[in-house]
Amino acid sequence: MLSGSMVALVTPMRADGSIDSHSLRDLIDFHIHSGTDAIVAVGTTGESATLDVEEHCDVIRQVVEHVAGRVPVIAGTGANSTSEAIELTEYAKQLNADAALLVTPYYNKPTQEGLYQHYKAIAQAVDIPQILYNVPSRTACDLLPETVARLSKIDNIIGIKEATGDVSRVKQLQSLCADDFELYTGEDANTVDFILAGGRGVISVTANVAAAAMHTMCQAALNGDESKARAINETLTPLHRTLFVESNPIPVKWALNEMGLIPPGIRLPMTVLSEQHHAAVRQALRTAGVLNH
Numbered sequence: 001m002l003s004g005s006m007v008a009l010v011t012p013m014r015a016d017g018s019i020d021s022h023s024l025r026d027l028i029d030f031h032i033h034s035g036t037d038a039i040v041a042v043g044t045t046g047e048s049a050t051l052d053v054e055e056h057c058d059v060i061r062q063v064v065e066h067v068a069g070r071v072p073v074i075a076g077t078g079a080n081s082t083s084e085a086i087e088l089t090e091y092a093k094q095l096n097a098d099a100a101l102l103v104t105p106y107y108n109k110p111t112q113e114g115l116y117q118h119y120k121a122i123a124q125a126v127d128i129p130q131i132l133y134n135v136p137s138r139t140a141c142d143l144l145p146e147t148v149a150r151l152s153k154i155d156n157i158i159g160i161k162e163a164t165g166d167v168s169r170v171k172q173l174q175s176l177c178a179d180d181f182e183l184y185t186g187e188d189a190n191t192v193d194f195i196l197a198g199g200r201g202v203i204s205v206t207a208n209v210a211a212a213a214m215h216t217m218c219q220a221a222l223n224g225d226e227s228k229a230r231a232i233n234e235t236l237t238p239l240h241r242t243l244f245v246e247s248n249p250i251p252v253k254w255a256l257n258e259m260g261l262i263p264p265g266i267r268l269p270m271t272v273l274s275e276q277h278h279a280a281v282r283q284a285l286r287t288a289g290v291l292n293h
Contacts, residue, residue: 001129002072002099002159002182003200003222004037005214007207008045010249010256011059013265019055023262025066030261032070034211037201037218039063040101043076044138045205045249050267053084057091064095074203078103078133082118089126099129101161101203106139112147123154130156135163135186145169149176161186161203162194170197188214189240192229195221205248206239209255210288238284245277255281259291 009031012023031039041063042048042056051059060075067073075092077100079085089100105118123130132151134143142164151157162169163186173183185194188206195201195218207214213232220229243251247270254273256262258281266272273281285291 002038002074002131002184004218005035005207005211006038006040006074006184006201006203007031007036007211007214008040008043008203008205009063010208010253010262011042011046011051012256012262013047013267014263015265017265017267019051019059020263020265021062024059024062027256027261028063028066031207031211032067035215036071036207036211037215038072038074038098039067040074040076040203041097043101043133043203044103044135045208045252046076047249047267047270048076048078050270053088056088057095060092060097061095064097072098074099074101074131076101076103078105080105080108082121085118085122086125089122089128089130093126093128097128099131099158100126101131101133103133103135104139104141104143106141109141112144115141115143116147116150119151119157120154123151123156127156129158131158131184132160133163133186134160137163145172145176148173152177152181158182159184159200163187165190167193167197170194170199174198188243189237191218192221192226192233195229196224196226205243205252206236208252209243209259209285210236210239210290213288213290235288238280238287242277242281242284245280246273251277251281254278255285258282258285 012020075097077088136142159182217232
């Protein structure tokens, strides 16, 4: 059901930080017309940390309604409180999202057994396909392959977004996990290597601005056309780097505003991209062929 280039969608905001529903709908249409294979609503890139629960659920609703079945919608429903993650995941199910993406609990640093029990509780409470999300650089918590293997045996836990940047984990996870358990990278820079090693796709920041190229690159890699995939990736490499010169989603929201796709809004404690990085991000957009001025 889920493969290829799956965008970790930004949440468009006006300059005052209020959510811009009109721009959200336009952005969704941009992705569908560009070939994006699935849309992740209100993940880290969608500023889940600064949306309240009502806003969080409303953005998921808006995305599901406007996508209208054209591509799968994955709802970001993770939290460092198991009960809150269950609540958000239940909302996602009620709103007819196709799957949920659940980041590891951040800040409180659970044990591996705590992680297993956390995800097991959510899976048992809400009957919706669920994707684990491991990003230790942001959560201070690493969901180890052995724990993932235990979780892969739970029917509605269908895969993992693995964002350690370690491609060797693909083979580790494949050797340990259930046969139908899918692997997705959360690191744009290693997408081609990850897919060629056996992964099914990427949940991507870069796809926000280079949607068509990311889709084509992923399809080439999935089809085993390594030379085509690497050639496309070469044009995207500056973006993979510059979209993280400051914390995500600061650079990608600035880039989308520069492209005329969204207003400049972002919520504190995130701030607009520092001027010293504007030229580098702008040049990366030009190299990727998505900005002409």
